[in-house]
Every structure is written in C-alpha cells, then in structure tokens.
Amino acid sequence: MFSPQGPSLRELAVQALSSVERGYDLLAPKFDHTPFRTPDSVLRAVASALGRTGSYDDGLDLCCGTGAGVDVLAEVCRRSVTGVDFSAGMLDVARGRVRVGDRRVGWVRADARALPFAPAFDLVVSFGAFGHFLPRELPGLFAQVHSVLRPGGCFAFPVAAPPRPASLGYWMLLGFDTVMRVRNAVWRPQFVMYYRAFRLSEVRDELAHAGFEVESQVLPEFGRRRDGSPRVRMVVARRLDQAGQTAAGSVNS
Secondary structure, three states: OOOOOOOOHHHHHHHHOOOHHHHHHHHHHHHHHOOOOOOHHHHHHHHHHHHHHOOEEEEEEEOOOOOHHHHHHHHHEEEEEEEEEOOHHHHHHHHHHOOOOOOOEEEEEOOOOOOOOOOOEEEEEOOOOHHHOOHHHHHHHHHHHHHHEEEEEEEEEEEEOOOOOOOHHHHHHHHHHHHHHHHHHHOOOOOOOOOOOOOHHHHHHHHHHOOEEEEEEEOHHHOEOOOOOEOEEEEEEEEEOOOOOEOOOOOOO
C-alpha cells in the first residue's frame, strides 16, 4: 500500500489514535506517499472537465491537504487560488511544494465548517475530504461553501462509484468503517474517517437544500462498469442567484 517513503505502521497507529487535526499534522510530511492522496489521474480528469465546464477567476480548494487540488485550480483559474485546511502540518507541506513564488496562490488555516471568507470565489473544489464529516454535518458544510461562492459559482468534486457487494473492495471499506466506529466508541479524541458515509443521492439532496443546482458529469477517462454506469463522476453544484437562477457571466456551461 505504501512506498518506502511513506509512514511506518507505528506512525499510522499513532495517527489513528489522535484527533483528525493532530493525526494529519503528524502524517503531513509523508502524506503524498500514501494511498490517501488523490491520484494524479483523478486530478487530471477533473482539471480537464473543469476546463470544459466554464471559465473562472478565483478558486478555493476546500480541505486542501498538501495542495494537490491547488494545482488543478492553478490550471483553470485566471486570477487567484486559495487552499484552506485546518491542519497546520498539511499547510506547511503545501506551501513548500506548490508553485513556489506564484503570487496567485494563498493559504489559509481554517475549519471548513466555519470558513472565514466573503462570497469571493467562482469555483470551489474538494478532493477526498468528505469522509471526515459526519452525515449530519453536511448541511452546514454545504451552507459554508454556498456562502463563499459568488452567484453562479460552482462547487465541484469527483465521486467514484461504490464497489459492488461481491467485490473485495466493498468488504475492505466495510471493514475499515467498522474498525473506525469501534475505535471511536472506545477512544477519545475521535478520528472521523468513514468511506461509506458519503452517499451520492443524499449528497445531491443536501446540496439542493443548500441552494445549489446540481448535476453530474461523467469522467470518461475511467470508463464504465459492466452495467454501463460510469466509474467516476464529477458533481457540479452551482450557486443560484436570488432569483433562483444560475448567474450568467464568469461561469458558463
């Protein structure tokens, strides 16, 4: 699972027994050498899809980690790019590796559930972070994203199709979530990371309730399953203006 540059079993155990914030502070120097980092193939596919979706001035990477998503935004945003994360360790790594000297890129330490921004962005993206939020937290999270987008702005993120119950991947994810629930029942502080709690149908409903117009786009780079369904989609949620319409202008379908 891990390259030689990745964390040791002991380091992972210490991380798993920490809070989410402290755990990622500890993991940050080796995070890019773990399978938890979003693969480059997904980042490239999302960048390509966003390039077809519209044009953007200012972008925000929500829960940016070590900054892989900021690279995507730097490709598609003309004016500024901001990464926000609550892990100081992750932000330290991100500052050192992403477009050093690029004055368009800024970093902010903050909780995604209390974003310190005005409606200043045309595009918000997020990669692999939603498992750190309990289902009951999603309405507040999506309301925060809505609040920092300009009218007509876009919130985009990739979603992989869930593995079939007969597959090894299904049972691995089920086992991981079960272990995490047992761990959180007997140990404090909690470490929230659940792979099976983010369900697309429920997410679409919550986005709509938050004031978004929601659609999904197939990422063709990953092909389709035997039943014809796409392996990976990109959810595109647009903030409606006060009249209930997506604004024309900086973001166009």
